[in-house]
Every structure is written in C-alpha cells, then in structure tokens.
Amino acid sequence: MVLYYADRDRDFGTRVRLFPQAPFLAGFTEPEVVWLSPPAGSIASGPADDRMYVVDAINKDEPYAFPYLPPYRGLARAPVEPDASGHFAHLPPDSRDFLAVHMYGSVRRVLDIFESYLGRRIEWPFQRDYPRLEIIPLIEWDNAQSGYGYIEFGRFSSAEGKFHAFGLNFDVIAHEMGHTILFSLLGFPTSGQMPLAFRAFHEACADVTALIGLLHFDSVLDRLLRSCRGNIYTINELNRLAEISETKQIRLASNNARIWEVGDEPHELSRPLTGACFDVIVYLYASELRERGLIPSDLWSLAFETNKIGAAADDVSSAFARLYENRHFAFKAALMEARDIFGRSLVAAWQTLPSDQVTFEAFGAALLSACSGISGEQHLDEIREIFRWRGIEIPSPSPSFR
DSSP states (O other): OHHHHHHHHHHHOEEEEEOSSOTTSTTOSSOEEEEESSOTTOSBTBTBOSSEEEOOBSSOOSOOBTTBOSSOOSOBOOOBOOOTTSOOOOSOTTSHHHHHHHHHHHHHHHHHHHHHHHTSOOOOTTTTTOSSEEEEOOOSOSOEEEETTEEEEOEEEOTTSOEEEGGGOHHHHHHHHHHHHHHHHHOOOTTSOOOHHHHHHHHHHHHHHHHHHHTTOHHHHHHHHHHHTTOOSSSSTTTEEEEOSSSOEEEESSOOOOGGGSOSSHHHHHHHHHHHHHHHHHHHHHHHHHHTTSSOHHHHHHHTOTTOOHHHHHHHHHHHHHHHTTOHHHHHHHHHHHHHHHHHHHHHHHHHSOGGGOOHHHHHHHHHHHHHHHHOGGGHHHHHHHHHHTTOOOOOOOTTTO
16 A cells, blocks of 8 residues: 555656745745656656756856857766655755755746646757756856756845845746747747847746746745735736845836837836736636626626726725635636636747747737637637737737638
8 A cells, every 4th residue: 555655656746845936035935845747756866857957066157158058067066866755845945955956846847837738848949959958056146047958047135135046036937937938939030130029028928937837836826815815916926026025026017018108128128018918817817707706797897907096996906805705715716717728828829929020919919819719709809908008909800700
C-alpha cells in the first residue's frame, strides 16, 4: 500500500514552493506549494530537465549581450539536489538553493500553464542553437532579462538599503517568460527589426502572461476575492505587477490609459493594451457570475466599465460585497473559468498574428475571433467596446462573415 501511494505521488508531478508575490510584501511571507508537470524523480540536480537547467553563477557581474551568449562557462555553485522522493520543496526560503529552485519552478510553472492552454509542447524560439533554456538566478545587476537561450536575474535595493533578488518575484519571472513564449508562437519579424508597435505589444502580452500566471495560485485567488469582496476591479494583488514595495509597482494592469494619452516608449505605450486585456478578464468574470446566477444583470452591466469612480464605484463594490457573502468558492470558480477562457483565447490569438503586421487592432481582432470560437459570440460587442474605449478600434465583421 505504501508503494502504491508512492507511485501515485510520483505521477502527480514534482513539488516545489513558490512565492506568488515578492516575499517582503505583507501576506506573502510564506511560499505556496505547487506541482510541476515532470514526475517526481525525473528532475535532475540543478534543478534541470530536458527543457531547462539552472546554473548558479559565481561573480557574474555582466548580463549576457551579443556576442556574449550561453552557455555560461565560469565558476558556479553546486547544483541543488532533490529530496529522497525527488521533490524540491524542502529548502528554507532564505537559502541560496531556494532561489535557484524558485527560478526553475517559476519558469517551469509558466511553461506548464501555457502549454496546457495550447494543448501541445511549446518549442523554444532558440531551439536551432540551444536545446534547453539556461537559467541564472542571480548576477550583479539591477535588472532582469530573457534572451536568446537564457533568462537571468539580478537584484534591487529597497528604500531601506536591503537587497532583494528579482528571482523571488514570480511576476517578473512570468513577464520574462511571456516574451519567450510569445516569440515561440508568433516568431520574429522577418525584417530583423522590431518596430515600436511590436515592442509595445510584446510588453503588454508579457504583463498579461504574469496576470494569468498569478491567477493559478490558490492563495492569490483567495486573497484577492476576500480583500475586494468579489469585485476584482479594485487595486489588489491581481492587478499590481512586479511590486517592489508595499506602495510602489512598476506598472498597473488596472489603468485608465488610452492610446492618445501615453508616450511612445514601449512600456508606456503598452499600458492601454494591458488595461484592455485586464478589462476583458473582469468582463468575462462578471459574465460568468451572471450566467451562474450569482449577480443580477444590472450589476453585470456596470462591473466591467472602466470609468466607474466615486459613489458609483462604491455602490458597485457594496453590491458585490452583499452577494459575495457566504459564496466565496462559487465566485472563485467563476474567476477560474474566466481566467481559462481568456488564457485559451490569448494563445489562440497569438498563433494567428503575422509577426510582420502586429498592431493592437490586429491583436484585438484575433482575440475576438478566438473568443467567439471558444465561448460563442455573446461577448463580442462588449469586448470590442472595451478595446474601443482604449482607442483601439476593431472593425465589426460583415454580416456574411458573422
């Protein structure tokens, strides 16, 4: 009987512990146990598998830049070993070994999620030269990056002068993985140049990858729903990206940015598209609540609007709070369904975009088409209006097309 359960445990995958948000933030000081797809015992020391490997470099003070590319050939710390059962959840969170596992586990987790949405293996965009992704958890650098065959992270200093590793922030890791996955599915522009629209689109999609990844943590789902009493269109754990303090974040997913209000720096220009994607998730969530009889139609019609302020917003939140009481798990199931509808639509849209003709409008049209194939046409007009409010015009299809 013991052996039977040991075999079942192996088939469930490999356990690691990950911080859903930066560990210095209140409420996230303890990592959450998650399961990775490789069976227990199949992940080698490092950690390493057939898709990726960790090399914990010693005194690497320069990030990779062409022509300096993997593999890393300098001094490195000893690979991290699994426990006797083949899992990696036994390490203390304040150890250097935990950082290596956290980087590996976060990268693998994001890959697992998006391969699940896609229904097949995602091949690396650099597979011609590198069969595996190289992961370097900490270098002497105040930034993080993914590139051709690698992902490497530095650290930043807080206002109190304390250093924090970017590799313990799942948001940042998922964002960088978003770039890699997008290059895998969309490809590179054939011209070799990456115009502004392409770069801004990449930044928005990388942010959305982080949002989707966060929504796969039970602790995040529970915390955000309870903190906002069911109304996720508030400032909460979901829509704050790459947090570096209790009050400061690099970008906000929930924003009121419109195309004509932002500058032409790629991260700034990406904000309207990131906001539109967040609004679509909120809209799908509210629609799921309505279809399940958890909120009335009049509240549904207000829930996904982007400009509710003052008393109107307070009224919406109060109504949600009353309906949410004693229905946490029903609301949670609706949010998970909305997450998965959007996630499947997202990867379907990415695959249909020509890399040389990427625009926000083209992406919006591809997302609409994907949504109609996954959940029917009942959401199309509202999603089109969400994009239009941001200044992203998606033409209505002709009657013959419909």
